[in-house]
Amino acid sequence: MEEQVVAESAIGTEFGVVAMFMQADPVVKAVMIVLAIASVWSWAIIIDKSLTFSRLRSKAKKFEEQFYSGRPLDDLYRRLKDRLDHPMARVFVAGMDEFAKSVPAGGFAPSSVQRAERRMMAEATREIERAGSQLPVLATIGSVAPFIGLFGTVWGIMNSFQGIAQTGDANLAVVAPGIAEALFATAIGLVAAIPAVVGYNRYTAALNSYVNRIEGFTGEFTAILSRQADGSR
Numbered sequence: 001m002e003e004q005v006v007a008e009s010a011i012g013t014e015f016g017v018v019a020m021f022m023q024a025d026p027v028v029k030a031v032m033i034v035l036a037i038a039s040v041w042s043w044a045i046i047i048d049k050s051l052t053f054s055r056l057r058s059k060a061k062k063f064e065e066q067f068y069s070g071r072p073l074d075d076l077y078r079r080l081k082d083r084l085d086h087p088m089a090r091v092f093v094a095g096m097d098e099f100a101k102s103v104p105a106g107g108f109a110p111s112s113v114q115r116a117e118r119r120m121m122a123e124a125t126r127e128i129e130r131a132g133s134q135l136p137v138l139a140t141i142g143s144v145a146p147f148i149g150l151f152g153t154v155w156g157i158m159n160s161f162q163g164i165a166q167t168g169d170a171n172l173a174v175v176a177p178g179i180a181e182a183l184f185a186t187a188i189g190l191v192a193a194i195p196a197v198v199g200y201n202r203y204t205a206a207l208n209s210y211v212n213r214i215e216g217f218t219g220e221f222t223a224i225l226s227r228q229a230d231g232s233r
Helices: 002-014 017-023 026-067 073-080 087-101 112-131 135-167 172-232
Strands: none
Touching: 017 172, 026 073, 026 087, 026 112, 026 135, 026 172, 073 087, 087 112, 087 172, 112 172, 135 172
């Protein structure tokens, strides 16, 4: 009876999170550290992208209200050229700059609109790449973290079986701590992977939506420039 109480006490003390980490094999401990860093990294990216896309949507909505308000585009251009604080404004100013540079003294060149459109598309591509930065990191963490955790689990279980072989004792008090440490590595892997996968899917969808928004604006603005050029000729 006394031995049972001792065993139960040992099991209780071995199952704390800190205790499992401190008593884990060095390889399993390294796996836990890597997964913990990956989890913090993924959450930092998720928070950053949440703030980024919220700001982009707000800025885009305000810009579209100004753009479609019917006011002269030259006025909007003068207000925004020194306040390029979001991608849609930078695309608009890039198009206006190129369109103005392409206009000769005697009137509009036939290729003015095409050059402005190409400039806007190039600027839009850079802005989209900037907005989507770090998303591949979430995809990598989401796909790799479970396997890193599984590696730690397998390694920990192997150590538990080696301990049984060396001591010849398969008592639960002997086996349970090693198995708990191994399964804890898997749990950390899932904790790192699940938010990363959810964040990647969410913000990839947000990025695609923003891409469609910029492409729609670019097409609309190109049509406006084309009508302006045709009217001037």
